[in-house]
Amino acid sequence: xxxxxxxxxxxxxxxxxxxxxxxxxxxxxxxxxxxxxxxxxxxxxxxxxxxxxxxxxxxxxxxxxxxxxxxxxxxxxxxxxxxxxxxxxxxxxxxxxxxxxxxxxxxxxxxxxxxxxxxxxxxxxxxxxxxxxxxxxxxxxxxxxxxxxxxxxxxxxxxxxxxxxxxxxxxxxxxxxxxxxxxxxxxxxxxxxxxxxxxxxxxxxxxxxxxxxxxxxxxxxxxxxxxxxxxxxxxxxxxxxxxxxxxxxxxxxxxxxxxxxxxxxxxxxxxxxxxxxxxxxxxxxxxxxxxxxxxxxxxxxxxxxxxxxxxxxxxxxxxxxxxxxxxxxxxxxxxxxxxxxxxxxxxxxxxxxxxxxxxxxxxxxxxxxxxxxxxxxxxxxxxxxxxxxxxxxxxxxxxx
Numbered sequence: 557x558x559x560x561x562x563x564x565x566x567x568x569x570x571x572x573x574x575x576x577x578x579x580x581x582x583x584x585x586x587x588x589x590x591x592x593x594x595x596x597x598x599x600x601x602x603x604x605x606x607x608x609x610x611x612x613x614x615x616x617x618x619x620x621x622x623x624x625x626x627x628x629x630x631x632x633x634x635x636x637x638x639x640x641x642x643x644x645x646x647x648x649x650x651x652x653x654x655x656x657x658x659x660x661x662x663x664x665x666x667x668x669x670x671x672x673x674x675x676x677x678x679x680x681x682x683x684x685x686x687x688x689x690x691x692x693x694x695x696x697x698x699x700x701x702x703x704x705x706x707x708x709x710x711x712x713x714x715x716x717x718x719x720x721x722x723x724x725x726x727x728x729x730x731x732x733x734x735x736x737x738x739x740x741x742x743x744x745x746x747x748x749x750x751x752x753x754x755x756x757x758x759x760x761x762x763x764x765x766x767x768x769x770x771x772x773x774x775x776x777x778x779x780x781x782x783x784x785x786x787x788x789x790x791x792x793x794x795x796x797x798x799x800x801x802x803x804x805x806x807x808x809x810x811x812x813x814x815x816x817x818x819x820x821x822x823x824x825x826x827x828x829x830x831x832x833x834x835x836x837x838x839x840x841x842x843x844x845x846x847x848x849x850x851x852x853x854x855x856x857x858x859x860x861x862x863x864x865x866x867x868x869x870x871x872x873x874x875x876x877x878x879x880x881x882x883x884x885x886x887x888x889x890x891x892x893x894x895x896x897x898x899x900x901x902x903x904x905x906x907x908x909x910x911x912x913x914x915x916x917x918x919x920x921x922x923x924x925x926x927x928x929x930x931x932x933x934x935x936x937x938x939x940x941x942x943x944x945x946x947x948x949x950x951x952x953x954x955x956x
Contacts, residue, residue: 557586557587557682557683557952557953558586558587558588558589558679558680558681558682558683559581559586559587559588559589559681559682559683559684559685559952560588560589560590560591560618560620560676560679560681560683560684560685561574561577561578561581561588561589561590561591561685561686561687562591562620562684562685562686562687562691562692562694562695563590563591563592563686563687563688563691564592564593564688564691565592565593565596565598565601566590566592566597566598566613566617567598567601567602567604567605567613568598568601568604569601569603569604569823569848570790570822571604571687572604572851572875573687573712573763573875574687575604575605575608575613576763576764576766576941577685577687577948578590578613578616579608579611579613580941580945580948582611584945584949586952588616589616589617589618589679589681590613590616590617590618591617591618591619591620592617592619593619594619594621595617595618595619595622596617597614597617601848603848603849603850603851603853604850604851606850606851606852606853607850607851607852618675618679620672620675620676620698621668621671621672621675622675623638623671623674623675624667624668624671624672625671631666631667632667635667635670635671638651638670638671638674639651639655639670641674642670642673642674642677645677646704647673647677647703647704649701649702650673650677650701650702650703650704651670651673651674651701653700653701653702654669654670654672654673654701655667655669655670659700660697660700663697669697669698669701672697672698673698673701673703676698676703676705677703681705682705682706683705683706683707683708683952684698684699684705684706684707684708685707685708685709685710686707686708686709686710687709687710687712688709688710688711688712688714688715689709689711689715689716689718689719689726689727689730690715690718691709692707692709692727692730692734692737693726693727693729693730695707695709695730696729696730696732696733696734697729699733699734700729700732700733706735706736707733707734707735708734708735708736708737708738708759708951709730709734709737709738710737710738710740710761711737711738711739711740711744711748711872712740712744712872713870713871713872713893716743716744716747716748716872717870719747719751720747723751724747724748724750724751724752724753725751725752727751727752727753728752731751731752731753731754731757734757735757736757736758736759736951737753737757737758737759738759738761739758739759739760739761740761740762740763740872740873741762741872741873741893741894741897741898742894742897743872743873743893743894743897744872744873744894745758745760759951761944761947761948762873762878762938762939762944763873763875763878763939763944764939764940764941764942764943764944764945765875765878765879765882765935765939765940765941766941767882767932767935767936767939767940767941769851769855770855770858770859770879770882770883771859771882771883771932772859772883772884772928772932773859775884775925775928776862776884776885776886776924776925776928777921777924777925778862778921778924781813781814781815782814782815782817783814783815783816783817783862783863783918783921784817784819784860784861784862784863785804785816785817785818785819785861785862785863785864785865786818786819786820786821786857786858786861786863786864786865786880786885787800787818787819787820787821787822787864787865787866787867788820788821788822788854788857788858788864788876788879788880789820789821789822789866789868789876790822790823790824791820791822791823791824791825791826791827791830792824792825792826793826793869794868794869794870795822795824795826795867795868795869796867796868796869796890796907797820797826797830797867798829798830798833798867799867799890799907799910800818800865800866800867800910801818801830801833801834801837801839801843802833802837802911803865803867803910803911803914804816804818804839804842804843804865804914805837805838805839806911806915807911807914807915807918808839808842810915811915811918811919814918815842816839816842816918817842817844818839818842818843818844818865819843819844819846819857819861820843820844820845820846821846821847821848821849821853821854821857822847822848823847823848827845827847830845831845854879855879855883858879858880858882858883858885859883859884861885862885862886862921862924863885863886863887863888863902863914863917863918864876864877864880864885864886864887864888864889864902865888865889865914866887866888866889866890866895867889867890867907867910868889868890868892869890869892869907870892870893871892871893871894871895872893872894873893873894873897873898874893874895877889877895877898877899878898878935878939880931881898881899881900881901881902881931881932881934881935882931882932882935882936882939883932884901884928884929884931884932885901885902885928885931886901886902886917886924886927886928886931887899887901887902887903887904887931888902888903888905888910888913888914888917889902889903889904889905890904890905890906890907890910891904891905891906898934898939899931900930900931900934901927901928901929901930901931901932901934902917902927902931903916903917
């Protein structure tokens with residue numbers, strides 16, 4: 557069975573769930589293709605694949621527009637051949653429907669949809685699994701031709717926010733033809749239903765975590781006066797890292813007997829503003845910006861820090877909190893999205909209470925080991941990637 561995973565770019569540092577999806581399918585014996593725009597490999601994010609070099613994942617990349625001819629005359633000449641070839645195929649109905657200009661408009665008259673159908677047929681794709689709703693919408697036209705494939709789409713975060721901002725109607729085409737829409741959290745599920753998705757099409761399946769990879773070698777206890785804090789996030793406005801930085805500065809002033817060391821892993825357009833804020837707060841010697849790092853570096857950092865900070869203004873289900881708890885970190889996080897549902901080893905609070913909550917957590921270090929165990933056990937029980945992958949495989953194979 558061939559599964560085509562549809563994304564914009566691959567790999568992406570902040571989308572380890574896509575990488576894990578692909579690797580899990582390969583390990584399970586599926587034939588896998590990864591569609592990206594132009595079939596391009598994202599060289600800038602090669603760190604995301606560190607430790608997975610033996611998979612040669614760059615060789616799995618394809619472009620569903622590979623047969624599309626940019627030059628109009630050549631395209632139509634080529635399209636005639638593809639169309640008549642398709643009429644001899646068991647999927648002839650899809651080839652014919654791909655030219656329905658009343659239903660598909662530009663996708664039909666440009667022949668783009670015809671060539672995409674032909675690509676899927678030639679590659680013997682059985683399942684398209686898109687990550688993020690907008691990618692699912694693009695893939696939905698292929699399914700809507702009547703092509704004998706199944707279409708699944710996993711919604712994560714920005715696609716939910718896009719639906720809230722623009723209205724759930726932007727996903728109407730996808731919802732109409734999809735075989736299943738994967739919701740990674742109760743927060744996402746409620747919004748998907750509000751957008752108009754039929755409850756029968758909802759698949760409750762979170763992003764899984766390789767709990768063994770994050771397993772902490774020693775208990776999370778304070779030894780000495782240095783408390784190591786960690787955040788892993790894109791440096792963008794919605795992550796609101798200024799809240800965490802300001803809290804660190806205030807708590808450090810209130811707890812002079814301790815040394816707070818704050819490591820931030822991640823990159824983004826807000827980095828300069830955050831670095832300037834650190835200088836103004838007078839904590840330059842205690843804050844390190846490491847930029848984008850590989851999963852291996854992130855895993856090791858999580859195993860050697862004490863407390864994980866998430867100060868986001870918006871989230872759906874942040875996988876990073878599951879990873880942090882798998883590594884035994886104690887959590888201080890803002891109450892957004894499904895954060896309260898998944899944090900068992902720490903505290904969840906309103907943004908205005910972040911400083912107070914952080915101070916309380918740091919002074920209650922005698923309780924860290926208990927909280928660490930609660931968090932890691934919860935993730936291993938409910939979000940272990942092997943269990944998530946097993947469920948996904950059963951969904952894929954249920955109609956074979």
